[in-house]
Amino acid sequence: MSAFGVEGSSQGPGRTLFELTEAGEDEFRKLMDAALVSVDMEELGAGIAFMDALPSVHVIEKLREQRRNSAAVRDDLLAMIPTFPGRYEPPHATDLLELWSGVFDNLATWTGGILARLEAGEYRMADAESRGWRPHDEPAPANPD
Numbered sequence: 826m827s828a829f830g831v832e833g834s835s836q837g838p839g840r841t842l843f844e845l846t847e848a849g850e851d852e853f854r855k856l857m858d859a860a861l862v863s864v865d866m867e868e869l870g871a872g873i874a875f876m877d878a879l880p881s882v883h884v885i886e887k888l889r890e891q892r893r894n895s896a897a898v899r900d901d902l903l904a905m906i907p908t909f910p911g912r913y914e915p916p917h918a919t920d921l922l923e924l925w926s927g928v929f930d931n932l933a934t935w936t937g938g939i940l941a942r943l944e945a946g947e948y949r950m951a952d953a954e955s956r957g958w959r960p961h962d963e964p965a966p967a968n969p970d
Contacts, residue, residue: 853878861887864894864932873939880952885943892936899929 826849830842845853857879860872869891876884903926909918942948 858887862890862894864891864898864929866932869932877948877950879950881943881946881948881950882952884950885940888936888940888943892933892940895929895933895936899926899933902926902929 826843827846828841829844831839832842833839857872857875860868861876861884863869863872872887902922906919906922909922912919943950
């Protein structure tokens with residue numbers, strides 16, 4: 826980031842205005858890409874919180890990858906069940922593996938929902954103007970013909 830000005834205030838000292846440098850933009854994009862494909866809830870949550878700073882096609886691509894990652898973790902957990910002691914033997918690994926696989930199954934399903942909304946154009950993204958985006962509750966313009 827670099828400072829590019831100061832905004833005055835009648836209620837105290839002015840605040841410094843910043844802008845991202847090219848290196849900052851690159852780092853932001855790198856962190857966003859990692860967050861949007863993550864199966865870690867906090868990382869993914871950060872990516873979702875800032876997803877509108879990126880073009881919709883890019884976010885959709887990354888979230889499709891995230892859904893594949895979640896499904897792969899789910900499948901890997903379920904595949905481990907036969908290698909552990911039975912369900913009724915401590916430490917009850919079968920139950921734990923089913924619990925954890927269910928979390929990742931739910932995450933993959935949730936990601937499918939946000940993907941459907943993104944694909945339907947329900948979010949204002951960085952490329953909104955070029956896509957002719959309008960707020961979801963705003964009616965389409967009348968046909969002038």
